[in-house]
Amino acid sequence: MKKIIALATIVLLFACSKSDNKTGNVELTGNVEGLKQGKLYIHQLKDTNLVILDSIIIAGESNFETKFQIDEPQMLYLSLDRGTTESNDNSILFFAEPGKMKIETTLNGFFTNAKVSGSENQKVYEKYLKIKTNLNDENLVLLEKELKNNTTKNAAITEEINNKRDKLTIRKYLFTANFALVNPKYEVSPYIALTEIPDANLKLLDTINKTLSPKVAKSKYGKRLGEWIKERKTREQN
Incomplete structure (x- = not known):
């Protein structure tokens, strides 16, 4: 019984980093090498405030995928919530476009090691x-x-x-x-x-x-x- 519960928990956590229940014209996949647990946010600048457009839970799997909607190509932010760890290297600026995009980076160099593909802008x-x-x-x-x-x-x-x-x-x-x-x-x-x-x-x-x-x-x-x-x-x- 305990094994069944443990397996169900793993499946549930893994599903949190997937986009099965999300819709939108941007399909974003990626990987944060070294990140086993945490949360990613996609922020959009509206007026002078950053608002959350999407969030992704990372639990045991550094790969992620999600979908979200934008009206037109625009600059967005992929931010990492490191929990109690303080770091200035927590945000990636990227020009999003409708279609398939990919962001690959590492935990230790979240901003500096970021590679973004799938956007002409x-x-x-x-x-x-x-x-x-x-x-x-x-x-x-x-x-x-x-x-x-x-x-x-x-x-x-x-x-x-x-x-x-x-x-x-x-x-x-x-x-x-x-x-x-x-x-x-x-x-x-x-x-x-x-x-x-x-x-x-x-x-x-x-x-x-x-x-x-x-x-x-x-x-x-x-x-x-x-x-x-x-x-x-x-x-x-x-």
Whole structure:
């Protein structure tokens, strides 16, 4: 009798990480290597609040699958509840699209080791992130020089660092704007403009907005970009 109860418990726990009773236009499968017990959440940003779109219980099996519904391609968060363990590496940002997607990662490097597949917007976003990482690395080099110069207070070096930082900022803005301009058919394009260069020159943002395909212009981020440009125009004219 005890064996039967134990077996039934295992089956029940295993079923919790499956999507048999869930419906939606996104079929997400994945694996968190090293995770034997815990809970995953899929969060969606609404206004300024993160709301739970779906939850997945992990109990003895690191593989998972689920289904959930989204109205259009958008950025979501896959978050790990580690229980009592505190960690900053608890959330994966991914651009979800209707269809089949997959997220593979590890418990110890939940964010850093994440691999996302099945989304064209995600592919485009990752191309952007590679270049952004290079720019961030250059900024870290400048920061290191700045910290070393704090002891000597060399004015010439300070001026050199400031000039290089200004040029790096300009490069970042121009690269980001150009990236959005050459990818007008993807919803990630207005998303990048909104999250990376919201304070860019209005003419630049307006050019990005007008370049978007009709479908993307009507999307969540396309509409928000248009609204943001109008807000800034109104504010800066007063």
